[in-house]
Amino acid sequence: MLKIKSFVFNMFGENTYIVWNAGTKQAAVIDPGMHNAAEELIFDSFITENKMRVSQLINTHMHLDHIIGDNHVKSHYGVGASAGKADAFFGEKASTQARMFGMPLDPEPVSIDIELKDNEKIDVCGEEVTILTVPGHSPGSIALYFPISGWVITGDVLFAGSIGRTDLVGGNHATLISSIRNKLFTLPDSTVVYPGHGPSTTIGKEKRRNPYLS
Structure with missing residues (x-):
């Protein structure tokens, strides 16, 4: 079974995840949000101390708080970024996003190297x-x-007791609700939800208690 570690990075309190196989030490990075050298050191030190080999970088979506560490991971570990094609324009306009969110940064564009598609099966650390x-x-x-492993990493779609915002470019409330009900809520109730912000939860808890989905 795989292991998972979360870090809370940048001014948005974004959850960066490392998933790894304890036997092979193969690791995947999901949504790296490190925005300065101090956060990069925390991230890199964990990988070094645990003798991991980073083989994948995956983004749940391409909003800046979830991709600001992508180029560090790409250059430092020699991996390409995997993500949904429809978010490519966000990565291309990383500096525009920084200005929009008032972040004192001028990040380089982030490109998608591997496009991920609906219901595609991929190998993550075995x-x-x-x-x-x-x-x-x-x-x-x-x-x-x-x-x-019994997990789902949801990015900013579903949170503990909440749902993702839909007022940004390309957002749509009805579409979000449909995605949660028709995709995430078909998973077993025991599935642990690891969201893009905040604490973990389960699919069952969100079905019963999430006020935005009742």
């Missing part, structure tokens, strides 16, 4: 993971379902 397209927060949002 486990077959299903890609679920879940637009609404952004047009290219995806979730990563780990059926053996």
Whole structure:
């Protein structure tokens, strides 16, 4: 079974995840949000201390708080970024996003090297993971379902007791609700939800208690 570690980075309190296989030390990075040298050091030190080999970089979506560390991971570990194609324009306009959010940064563009599609199966550290397209927060949002580990990494689509905002470019409230109900809520109730911000939850808890989905 795989292991998962979360870090909270940048001024938006974004959850950056490292998923790894304890046996092979193979690791995947999901949504790297490191925005300065101090956060990069925390991230890199964890990988070094645990003797991991980073082999994948995956973005649930391409909003700046989730991709600001992409170019560091790409250059430092020699991997390309995987994400939904419909979010490519966000990565291309990383500096525009920084200005829009008032971040004192001028980030380089972030390109998608590998496009991920709905219901595609990919290998993540030895486990077959299903890609679920879940637009609404952004047009290219995806979730990563780990059926053996019993997790789903949802980005900014579903949170503990909340849902993603839909007032940004490409957002749509009705589409978001449909994505949650028709994709995420079909997963087993015991599935642990690892969101883009805030604490983890489960699919069952959100079905019963999420006020935005009742």
